[in-house]
Amino acid sequence: MNFFEQQDHARRQTRVLLLLFALAVIAIVLAVNFAMALICIYAQGGSFSGHHDYPRGFFATNTLITLILIGGGTLLEMFNLRDGGDAIARMAGARMVALNTRDTFERRLLNVVEEMALASGIACPKVYLMDREDSINAFAAGYNPNEAVIVMTRGSLDRLTRDELQGVVGHEFSHILNGDMRLNIRLVGVLFGIQMFADFGRQIMESGVLATEEDTLSKRRTPLHVILFVVGATLFAIGYIGLFFGRIIKSAVSRHREFLADASAIQFTRNPDGLGNALRKIGGLMQTGRAVSQIQHRNAEQLSHFFLTAVRPGLLEGLFATHPSLFERLHRIYGRNMDMLDAPSIRKSDVAASQTMRADIAYAATPFVDAVANADAISADIVAVARQAYGGSTLVKIRLCTQIDQAVHNPYVAPLLVYALLLDSAQENSPQHQYLIEHLPGQAAQVMQLATAIKSLPVNARLPLLDLMMPALRQLPMVDRDAMLAHIERMIASDRHVSLSEFVLQTVLVRRLAAQANRAVRVKYSSVTELKQECHILFSLVAHVAAPLLKQPATSLLMRAADFSPHLFLSEKDLIGIAELSYGRIKIALDKTNQLAPLANPALIKSLLAIAGEQSPLPLPLADLLRAICAAIEAPMPPVVAAVYTASGWSDASLS
Known part of the structure; x- marks a missing residue:
């Protein structure tokens, strides 16, 4: 499934999400009315037989208040999550890793994320760290690739080798590229409204217990405290309906996407053992049954569908599983059953491992190991460790002055x-x-x-x-x-x-x-035919740029797009003059194009590539323009464009 099919699938999943959400709301409304009816009957004498007089508008009022609470809770949480990835990272109790960090493990993580950003051609995400979590886990969050964040647990840094860390980061980059993050954030906001009754109930119940204990010590008992406990227990029971539906919704949305992300991680790193061994180490920790195998943060349940694997061992199997089983994921990676691995802390390992960690900083994951500079800061043995450990890497990382x-x-x-x-x-x-x-x-x-x-x-x-x-x-x-x-x-x-x-x-x-760069963009147009003029602007721009580079008339280049977009009925007279293509006009065209439905984008991008022709590699100015257009419409760079930036000369540049 490619990027655009995945985006369309995510939109259709949103409809399933809304249907399940509606069922959850109906169930909660029925439960609230049932509970309030029991209270009303008890107030009238406690007899459950015969006719009961309910106040006028009793059930309508209960329903309205319940809907207001659910809707208000959902809207409030969605507002709280308006900052996208940064807001989710804060919910998880993570801190942003300083870009100038001196911690070797954190520096290694930043290096790996930068390498993956260069390899995938998207903006480098911010990196956050969950310092108090000793388990191996990670997630990506954000409304779009422009404001994505990568969040790692401390255990991932301490227990994974560099290759394994690359595999995990590659998995999370897949979620960024496949548009999974936006749906995940919406899921948090939507589920908050139906799950908050359980939280309210738990808090009221705890208040009732504490108050009852105080009354026992003072030899008096106030019925209000008992009522608090009963009301809290009732709300918790009602809220459990929300928890039940929440887990079903997350299970329905999350599981199949993990297989796609696993496959993409292997495609990025070309090393199945990277992600594979990381998953095997997670399985090894879970087999121990220790708390180190799970996320301890109080919002772990709420964010469970974001993570690389289940936040609790109990959420890895059965109806409520938020992720496929580790055995199934490993079988798809290796084609056979695999044993789990121990996951000792690298920080406590031997001197050789320490040298390898130092080499992570000295070496930039490029095959040009002998070109590493700063000889005064890098001893020969560390360079040798780097050559042995990372010489076969296919990722590209520039060594900047x-x-x-x-x-x-x-x-x-x-x-x-x-x-x-x-x-x-x-x-x-x-x-x-x-x-x-x-x-x-x-x-x-x-x-x-x-x-x-x-x-x-x-x-x-x-x-x-x-x-x-x-x-x-x-x-x-x-x-x-x-x-x-x-x-x-x-x-x-x-x-x-x-x-x-x-x-x-x-x-x-x-x-x-820009101010709205981190906001989710709504789909307004289902087909490029609704944006005929905007397509003409983009086609004309690319044709004018390509003409002197390919030494062909802009009109003939424009007609190449006609073969891929027959429904636009392009002709040579549709070429817009270069003087008419102002920055403002092009920006408006790009903004509207960014509101196209996911499955409408491939034809547009193919038409733009057709104008560029079959020349390989593409001329750099043309690749730069296509890269900018893809960034503006939040589409991944086509391979033929990405290849321009990984060509030789990029890795061995400007060594200091």
Whole structure:
């Protein structure tokens, strides 16, 4: 199942979710009315035989209040989750890993996440750590790839090797790429409304117990305390209906997606033992029966469908299983039954393992091991360990010079690196330089130094820098993000001309960092035929950019798209002139295209690729444009585009 089919499947699952939610609400309403009827009968004398007079509108009032509580709880929780992945990470009690962390294990995790972001061509997610959880588990959360987060337990860092950690991170990146996260967050909000009765009941019941104990010590008993306990127990019983349906809903939504994510992780890392051994270690911990095999946080049940595997061993089997069994997942990975593994802490292991951990920092998971620099900080034995442990890795990771590397990971220097990317394409003493000197005089010198450093990078390494910068830029307050985007807009406009590189840079940054970038986008259009004019704009843009690169007329390139989009009835006269393709007009077209139904996107992307032709590799400017369009409509990069950024020269660049 590809990305767009998975997105469409997620939309259809939302309908199933709503149906099950409606059944849960009906069951809770019936239970509330039944309980209130019993209370009314008891108040009238306790006889359950004969006719009973209920107050006027008794059942209607009970139903209305119940619906208001459920709806209000759901809406309140959805509002609380408006920050997407960051809100879910906070619910799990996780803290964000500092980009400049000195902890070896945390640095290794950040390196692996950056590698996976480069390999998959999406913005690098923020990384959070659940410090108090010693189990092996992880999850990804967010409304879209632009604001996704990866959350890891401390046990995952302490008990997994680098290859195993790569497998787990690859699994979570699959959830990001397949659009699973948005449904997962909606699930949390929807289920809160039907499960909150159980929480209220538990709290009232505990209050009743404590009050009753106090009355016993003081030799007096107030009926109100007994009533509190009974009311609490009743609410808990009613709330258990919500828990029951909540577990069924999560089971129906979660299980099959884990198989897809497992397969994608192996595709990313090309190493079945990475994820496979991680799952085997999880199974080994569960077989011990110790608390270390489960998530201890109080919100574990509420977030159980997010995690790599079950948060409780009891939730791994039967009707309420949120995940497929480990044995079944391992059988699909290896094609045979596999034994479980022990999962000792690496922090407490021997010196050789410690050397391997140090090598994680020294070595950037690239086959060019002998090119690792900073010899004063890296001893020969560590490089040898790195070569032996990671020489066969297929992931690509750039080794940046110290100046750029620090800028990439510093929230208040990363904007200067963005300005430097604009200067890199400008002539000396250009209007961009003058704008910088006039409006950012205190930072101009550092921006120019960074621009000089960027020139030493291969050209296909520059746009992926934006992916690596995203965690740092997303840490900026919204007012600072807006100020940065405003400076970028004015720098671009300073020479009254928008170059292709400027357009690509601005498109990607606005889509990822603007005020509404982390919000879920609603589907408004079911077919590209509803966006005929917008498609003409995008096709014309790609045709004009491709024409000089492929040495063919833009009109003939446009007609290539006609073969893949016959329902748009394209003709040569539909080519829009380059002078009419302003940034604002293209942005509106991209915003509308982002509201297309998932299954309508493949035809659009195929048409755009058809314009580019069958040339391999694609010219870099054309690949940059297609990359920006995919980022703007939240679609993964096609392989032919991604290949441009993993070509030779990207791995051995700018060694310091």
